[in-house]
Amino acid sequence: AQKVTQAQTEISVVEKEDVTLDCVYETRDTTYYLFWYKQPPSGELVFLIRRNSFDEQNEISGRYSWNFQKSTSSFNFTITASQVVDSAVYFCALSEPYNTDKLIFGTGTRLQVFP
Amino acid sequence: NAGVTQTPKFQVLKTGQSMTLQCAQDMNHEYMSWYRQDPGMGLRLIHYSVGAGITDQGEVPNGYNVSRSTTEDFPLRLLSAAPSQTSVYFCASSYEPNPGTNEKLFFGSGTQLSVL
Numbered sequence: 001a002q003k004v005t006q007a008q009t010e011i012s013v014v015e016k017e018d019v020t021l022d023c024v025y026e027t028r029d030t031t032y033y034l035f036w037y038k039q040p041p042s043g044e045l046v047f048l049i050r051r052n053s054f055d056e057q058n059e060i061s062g063r064y065s066w067n068f069q070k071s072t073s074s075f076n077f078t079i080t081a082s083q084v085v086d087s088a089v090y091f092c093a094l095s096e097p098y099n100t101d102k103l104i105f106g107t108g109t110r111l112q113v114f115p
Numbered sequence: 116n117a118g119v120t121q122t123p124k125f126q127v128l129k130t131g132q133s134m135t136l137q138c139a140q141d142m143n144h145e146y147m148s149w150y151r152q153d154p155g156m157g158l159r160l161i162h163y164s165v166g167a168g169i170t171d172q173g174e175v176p177n178g179y180n181v182s183r184s185t186t187e188d189f190p191l192r193l194l195s196a197a198p199s200q201t202s203v204y205f206c207a208s209s210y211e212p213n214p215g216t217n218e219k220l221f222f223g224s225g226t227q228l229s230v231l
Contacts, residue, residue, distance in 0.1 A: 004157075006157075043203070046222075091158065
């Protein structure tokens with residue numbers, strides 16, 4: 001069965017600190033997609049990234065970076081030089097495209113960035 | 116673009132009442148879905164649709180009905196509300212040119228439902 005584990009329930013940092021949000025997934029398929037979504041205090045989920053299981057290259061987008069390691073079934077998300085606006089709940093999600101395109105979400109990590 | 120529009124934003128029901136949560140998207144997306152968000156549980160899929168006239172169950176479908184008569188609309192019906200259905204409900208859509216491409220989801224702003 002598919003499963004996504006975000007073991008960190010809540011993380012608090014001070015502005016300008018780097019922070020890494022962990023995501024560990026379980027799947028029996030060789031083809032799958034991994035996602036990260038951000039849910040700011042306004043409530044709406046915002047797409048951050050989608051990664052195909054065949055693409056293990058790390059990705060950087062501004063202050064955001066993602067480390068995908070199939071060997072450890074992890075897809076960790078790092079925010080460099082965090083800012084107050086990064087405060088949100090972050091969800092990691094897994095899908096298996098050859099089944100039904102459903103997303104399996106982790107329980108989320110609440111990040112609080114203090115000034 | 117309006118994107119994904121959910122109504123109402125807040126709703127209070129009494130146990131046993133029925134109601135429909137509305138979801139509409141104006142992006143001509145084929146795929147639409149409903150999730151519920153509960154503390155410590157993340158988001159769980161209730162029902163989804165890969166196109167007009169096609170619906171299927173997700174992880175937690177009991178107590179909910181859906182229909183997809185048009186591409187734009189995907190209402191979620193609570194047949195007889197129960198306190199266990201107190202949650203935040205999100206509608207989401209994506210453009211799926213081919214099954215399995217898993218395009219990113221666009222989410223609505225959510226409906227906070229309380230069942231007393």
